Amino acid sequence: MTTIVDYMGGGFGAKFGLGVEGQAACEAALELKRPVHLMLTREDEFLTAGNRSGAVIQVRAGVAKDGTLTALQGEIQRLGGVGGGSFSGFPYIYKLRDEKGLHSSIRSVYTHFDAARAMRAPGHVQASFAIESALDELGYLAGVGALDIRKQNLTDQVYHRQLDRAAKEIGWEAHPNKLAPQERPDAAGTKTGIGFAISTWGGGGHEECRVRVAVGRDGSLTATVGTQDLGNGTRTYVAAIAAEEFGLPLEAATARIGNTSYGRANASGGSTTAASLAPAVKDAAFNAAKALREHLAKGLGRGAAELAFRGGSVVESSGGKALMTWKEACATLGSAGISADGEWRSELAGNGVHGAQAAKVQVDLSTGRVRVLKMVGVQDCGLPLNRTAVESQLNGGMIQALSYALHEERVLETGLGLMLNANFVDYKIAGCQEMPELVPLIDEEDIGRGVIGMAEPAIVPGHSAIANAIFNACGVRLRSLPFTPDKVLDGLALLAANGGAK
Amino acid sequence: MPPESPDPRQHVSRRSFLKGAGGVAAAGGALGAAKAFAAAPTTERLSGTVEIELLVNGEPRKVKVEPRTTLLNALRNHCEPPVTGPKLVCDRGSCGACTVLLEGQPVYSCMQLAVDCTGRAVTTVEGLAVDGKLSTVQEAFVAHDALMCGFCTPGFVVSISACLQKNPKATREELQQACSGNFCRCGTYPRVFEAALDAGRKLQGGR
């Protein structure tokens, strides 16, 4: 059985296991002895291909006057359908100085819906919303504000650094309503607020990938590994690492991926692919380059260490004098070319990242519309393999968080046993009109730690930051996702009825 | 060949399958229809399998389809070689991945009957490049990293090309309005609009 996934679309989760759909395709292929093309309908995708776990979380908490958490209780119910669901721990990232004040209980509530699968930072998104909402609320009650209450309960200075940077970029210093929601609406009937939240993720790699880098007599350079396509990030850095080793432009290298016959690779998930794969590509390319240098050295009557690959040529490693072009060098190879394998090298990968985000929103008091004006994401990721791609991933994380913050919800009708909105008209994702100004920032103070996966942490804190910004704007504390106009209007009506901010 | 559209109700699927299996008579002749119409305007009737000619990216393509076959399905699964730029994602005219130009106007090809497109110019993302050279919009997408997984990209490129064709000075807001029916899951929007604005500047003559 060979699985071919040349282009799968965005690989955002729910792909660790074969799944009932993959199993059906395999069985059909075995039975028919013919290739089977698996493509799900939108409804199948929503109902059987794996969804994020739900959660219902109740939090009680108390802080000292300076905002230090003194008591924290969490009751967590995971909703994972027929599966157990996921939750990443309580409290998420923040710590009590005295652990005696902490109590939490966690249980799974089983329903007859499909089992939740590992979907885009499983457990973290849910855990973030609970603690970030509670802490934010306490920050206003204690009068220390949204930024300081976070720092007060974080010992890791990386978070202090990242929160400060996010605060600076979002314009917190000049923000007029730091300690209470905006009192009066502006002329257009809107109020504006800022909110914060943080994230963490592993993203480390492990031994699993076997990569082969091959140089052909025709000058071709190929890196082959049986990892699956995940969008085009993997394809890009696999080729880039190989090309760099031979002093060639990116276009000169080809990444062959997406086929299980290409050899062993790790199961893509948990943002572990980059940290597992990139070191093995580097190792294979290094080995292949070494072999090619040794081959060329014989012909040139020099030592292999005297040769280097630079700017599309073979050059003297000291001085850089060009000896032959890449094409000429490759033409000296036998018909089989030259190739070498590579494996994971622990010293090339790191593990564990932070992240801080800030959101600025505008709430229209007449319609309940929440418009996200700006989001800032500060993210460490060890060594960025491709800065443009890392920034795009950060943007993507913030946009997905904005999307599920404002729109996304699987509506399950228990009476009829149906998902009511299993299509792209009624299950809404953010589009062009919802886009804020996005500021993706790589935390440069962290690049010495080797390669670490960073895609998932980027989606963890955005919805919490948006919820907190909504409160900071208009005083409505939304405790369930998504933050749709009906909930904002209901919240505003309740505030007015209680004599709160108008 | 994939089904024209998966059936959400299995029992109906089986029933209609049995019904349809009885016999598929080729009827109508869409190719000759225009001539017949000029001579004696009568009601045309199309059913079963019909051969039609589509004009795809300037090339005539003969395909055998049914009246229910969408333009998207005809392009991807009935043309040989297939035209796979337009993507099948939602199949309900709600995501934009299948966007093509029909007589220069962006439309969802999953929401057009192929038989309604005879004699009308169909331009897919493949047809925007001239002599193998990427168009200004396509080049800008590459330069600005305006794509991630790439499934929505053909639709965005087509929508933006049509918008800039009409008005190379289109503002960010106008471009966002033009692409309100195109959705991206990866979150490429910021760079899509950077690319579009850059392409607009280049199309106005400034390089």
Added chain:
Amino acid sequence: MKAFELLRPASLEQALELLPKPADRERVRVVAGGQDLYTEMKDRLIEPDQLLDLKRLAGFDRLEIDGAGNVTLGALLTLSRVAEHAGLRASLPLVGEAALSIASTQIRNVGTVGGNLNQRPRCWYYRHPGAHCLKKGGSECFSKEGFNKYNAILGGGPSYIVHPSDLAPALVAAGAEVVLAKKGSSRTLPLEQYYTLPRDGDPLRETVLGSDEILTHVRIPAPAAGWKSTYLKFKERGSFDFALASVAAGLVVEAGVVRSARLVLGGVAPIPWRAKAAEEFLAGKPAQPATWREAAAIALSKAEPLSDNEYKVALSQNLIERAFTRLTT
């Protein structure tokens, strides 16, 4: 999509000959742009044996404004052409604004005036192939006790759908008429009377269109001197969405006093909801914020929200105030 026979009549007479008897109306469907119809067919909500395509009919895509300012919109006129027509935007801005607010560029390039006016409800239950609801011949409107966030707050019962058209409220506010042709005759009626409440008519349908009739065109009378109008649509998602609530409003103000007003609400009732009591209240009142607020309260005074859609009351009121404010500042 189930296989079907495509019929392409060359004339209106041929088309009318092909229309089914009432008992067969599910078998034969009229198609214009198809942007709503095809989704229903793909989801197998309907499975017609024949589609009657009107695209060959001469003059069905016309947009005409005569010397007096009367407007004719053919049933097959695309929404893009309505949205972009400079003359129409100048005299009846609400119609162009409504057309531009619909769906997406791709749909407006294909979707038609006739199709938009005759589109079917977006209620989750109606659209779900697995829910045999009242609108599909079942015995129950599930939204009444189920999820009803998007459903009706006015005119509901026994079905609680909302009419999804944006063009309809705008055209009703503009006093438009529709022309319905049948074999040997035709009738003209105010668009307002074209739509029926589920409690007044057949709950399977939203209009009075007979199985033997075709909507051929819409006529809009020239607006009165000084008439200003606007269409405000509020969508849950800014990109490509249906209205949570919308307001079509028109006013003639002279010397700071409202001479006449039109107010039609979209997205809140099974039909475009004309707020007649509010219109009557407005005549003769000073054109000022307090007046709009009071009119908005009157327009929604009969609202009967369901469990999840009380927010639509305040939302609609706020949109009404905003629309009239926009017309007078």
